Amino acid sequence: MSFEPLIHEPIVEITQVRELARDLVVIPNRGVGLVPNVGVIGGDHSVLVVETGMGPRNGETVLAFATEYAKGRKLYLTTTHFHPEHAFGAQAFAGEATYLVNGAQAADLAGKGPGYLEMFRGLGAPIARQLEDVELVAPDVVYDGAYELDLGGRVVQLRATGRAHSKGDQVVTVPDAGVLFTGDLVDAGQFSIFPWFPPYDTDVSGLRWIEVMRSLVAGDPNVVVPGHGDVSGPQLLIDVRDYLELLRDETWVRRDSAMSEETIVAEVKALMIERHPEWAGQEWIEKGVGCFCAEHP
Numbered sequence: 095m096s097f098e099p100l101i102h103e104p105i106v107e108i109t110q111v112r113e114l115a116r117d118l119v120v121i122p123n124r125g126v127g128l129v130p131n132v133g134v135i136g137g138d139h140s141v142l143v144v145e146t147g148m149g150p151r152n153g154e155t156v157l158a159f160a161t162e163y164a165k166g167r168k169l170y171l172t173t174t175h176f177h178p179e180h181a182f183g184a185q186a187f188a189g190e191a192t193y194l195v196n197g198a199q200a201a202d203l204a205g206k207g208p209g210y211l212e213m214f215r216g217l218g219a220p221i222a223r224q225l226e227d228v229e230l231v232a233p234d235v236v237y238d239g240a241y242e243l244d245l246g247g248r249v250v251q252l253r254a255t256g257r258a259h260s261k262g263d264q265v266v267t268v269p270d271a272g273v274l275f276t277g278d279l280v281d282a283g284q285f286s287i288f289p290w291f292p293p294y295d296t297d298v299s300g301l302r303w304i305e306v307m308r309s310l311v312a313g314d315p316n317v318v319v320p321g322h323g324d325v326s327g328p329q330l331l332i333d334v335r336d337y338l339e340l341l342r343d344e345t346w347v348r349r350d351s352a353m354s355e356e357t358i359v360a361e362v363k364a365l366m367i368e369r370h371p372e373w374a375g376q377e378w379i380e381k382g383v384g385c386f387c388a389e390h391p
């Protein structure tokens with residue numbers, strides 16, 4: 095998710111497909127805003143798709159690639175969270191794949207999906223075009239904390255992390271390949287996306303997000319597939335954890351001194367940009383400060 099003006103249409107393109115391990119590929123987002131990294135993970139008898147792209151036409155593109163890749167194997171679909179570019183193409187998979195997510199994400203999709211659809215449609219013509227004819231479909235399988243999906247000779251682990259970037263965040267781990275799909279818990283080359291829009295949406299929690307990142311770092315994967323940005327190694331998890339901890343600490347030390355939130359934002363934003371001048375998404379720093387101010391003890 096990013097609200098900066100889009101230079102390119104938010105379209106999934108089947109180019110530069112990268113094989114990360116045996117029978118495991120990523121369709122990269124190519125640095126295009128509001129396009130996620132899409133995973134396709136194969137086993138002996140089944141294939142799991144991770145993310146749909148934004149809207150039915152992107153979903154159809156991903157489904158077509160996955161169907162050809164599967165060569166007759168059964169298809170499953172999962173999404174890392176309910177935000178439009180990750181999950182709003184699921185209707186294309188209806189009747190073609192078994193869609194499974196955690197209970198909190200299913201609740202997000204049902205309860206908040208329509209509002210996010212309207213909000214995103216208002217962000218400009220390129221986004222609105224991709225969101226034409228969207229139908230929000232209910233998952234076929236809903237699990238609680240964790241789910242092990244047997245693809246045949248390969249088990250993929252789906253885990254609900256609890257509230258962080260959203261209430262329904264999910265990570266997908268392929269243990270035999272050492273690959274972790276994080277969704278927007280981790281985005282490479284940009285400041286962490288805080289969907290902090292009080293009073294309409296305050297589900298993001300910086301404090302829980304830090305806890306989740308510590309857990310992901312401890313898992314020590316070989317390969318990290320972020321929600322957006324380049325596929326990376328485990329250092330990316332450390333970088334995001336460290337940024338969130340620094341954002342919290344610098345916000346709270348100023349909050350303790352009774353600064354106005356406007357001053358806190360100005361000082362912390364300048365500090366973070368100085369620390370990471372190459373990162374995109376500077377507008378999310380202010381949202382993160384607001385979130386941590388609200389979570390200040």
